[in-house]
């Protein structure tokens with residue numbers, strides 16, 4: 001069967017989609033790039049905001065409508081399937097199956113059952129189930145995601161994730177290391193360790209990191225990072241997403257002392273106002289956040305921070321919004337993802353009356369986008385003339401000699417790949433920066449010397 005996956009949402013979802021693709025390919029199905037070619041289309045959904053859910057539902061309805069004209073299997077997996085459950089069958093007529101956020105390992109069996117004539121199958125599993133999740137990868141990439149922590153135990157007032165992804169479960173360290181070794185043996189150079197609140201790794205359940213073994217660290221995440229860095233062939237390690245409470249002295253020391261750890265952390269701040277942070281139940285204040293990033297930057301000069309901000313949380317006044325603006329200016333983020341607040345049914349914040357209307361949310365959104373562009377431009381212009389280390393991804397779609405890669409700080413770099421340089425995907429190259437945009441650097445390929453960490 002030819003299948004297509006449509007993925008919305010976070011890197012966790014991208015990783016889950018990859019697992020499903022690898023499982024389907026393992027039993028002989030073939031991944032295709034267009035809907036027209038596909039015999040089965042699976043929509044991998046996100047529940048963070050209402051808009052993400054509406055988009056996925058709209059897509060599912062359209063695809064089910066197409067079933068009138070041709071043979072097509074349509075399924076929904078991921079967070080929205082988990083949240084809405086079997087009620088989705090009422091709103092999407094003709095949908096063949098839904099599969100929950102910890103049950104995607106069963107997609108091959110579900111497809112087979114639908115092909116054999118069953119329909120409207122729901123596989124949502126038990127809350128907190130961990131055994132049903134396989135950890136398989138597709139071949140042929142040089143950068144891979146590795147899930148280390150499932151679910152989330154933080155109860156931020158606005159967030160649906162704990163409901164849809166279940167309670168925290170940290171995978172055993174030995175299992176993670178074995179997976180990273182396998183990936184390295186297949187040519188993977190960069191791993192990104194994933195968890196909703198990744199710094200909670202090893203806090204909710206034992207992970208079997210032998211504390212008697214000689215190590216520079218005692219906390220689970222720094223120890224895991226140390227062990228991953230020891231895997232031959234792994235040149236770069238990232239972990240995401242962070243929380244300021246996880247920026248312990250040890251973690252900061254790991255960032256300083258383990259060279260494979262990249263000079264970048266995605267550390268969502270959500271707001272710059274202490275009052276709103278308290279209402280959001282984030283568990284830190286503005287000063288704690290700024291202190292955490294300052295310590296990371298002392299440990300690693302040039303350390304890049306990116307962030308998420310929610311605008312229009314219930315009760316957010318103009319002063320609160322200005323506090324967010326000033327925090328963003330002080331923090332000098334390399335990039336900020338800005339989200340308009342969306343009440344999620346069942347979360348504590350959903351009981352608070354909304355006080356910022358859609359128009360005002362849009363206005364605040366625009367202001368932050370402009371602020372962030374200015375900041376990103378200034379940061380990147382300061383890099384013109386520097387030579388930075390880039391992990392080459394490959395040619396751009398439109399121009400085969402124009403290559404893209406990323407710095408350790410996670411900035412995209414575009415460079416001309418000269419034929420005589422013979423750069424291949426996954427190579428570490430050095431590039432001298434000649435031009436800058438807020439989210440992209442442009443430069444010339446150099447011989448590997450005189451690197452500036454970036």
Ligand code: 5AD
Pocket residue numbers: 010048049158159160268270308309310339340341342343344
């Ligand atoms: N409304 C708007 N944005 C949200 N996020 C999470 N929940 C909501 C919500 N209810 C944002 C946060 C989080 C990112 C993944 O999504 O900024 O960091």
Ligand code: SF4
Pocket residue numbers: 008009010011012013045046047048078079160161164165
């Ligand atoms: Fe969306 Fe959260 Fe689910 Fe990721 S974990 S897909 S961000 S709801």
